[in-house]
Amino acid sequence: MSTSETEVSFEQAIEQLERIVAQLESGDVPLEKAIELYQEGVRLSHLCGVKLEQVEKKIEMLVEGEAGVTRKPFQPVLEDKGN
Template sequence: MSQDAEIAGLSFEEALKELERIVGRLESGEAALQEAIDLYERGDQLRKQCAARLDAAQARIEAIRLDTEGRPSGTGPFAAG
């Protein structure tokens, strides 16, 4: 299994947990140069995977629309911000 396929198979929570571990290892300064480069590359792939999962989740979220009297009248796309 390629690294890309392996990362794509991770849940959001699994990818985030591994990304946090990588960040901790990099911040510790204990990784040799080549290990740090490899960790950075994997961390970047994990970050992209997490962002893609969040984008997909946001696209599925719907906001409840209310009519002028405050009653639910339907749903529409969620607009963050």
């Protein structure tokens, strides 16, 4: 990952990704430009995923039990999409 990618915040990457999606959905983009935008969107999507993984590793849940408060690694709860 380049230095410029690590300097982009998650929020900035999401905003750029939203602009790209809006441009592509408009249908007014020439094919060559659409391909470039798509590639940039994939890069930004990957960057956001990496940043989320880094944050998840940092988050710890505090669990209170009989022995007091203990630390437990964060494990996201996945929603059941079958309902």
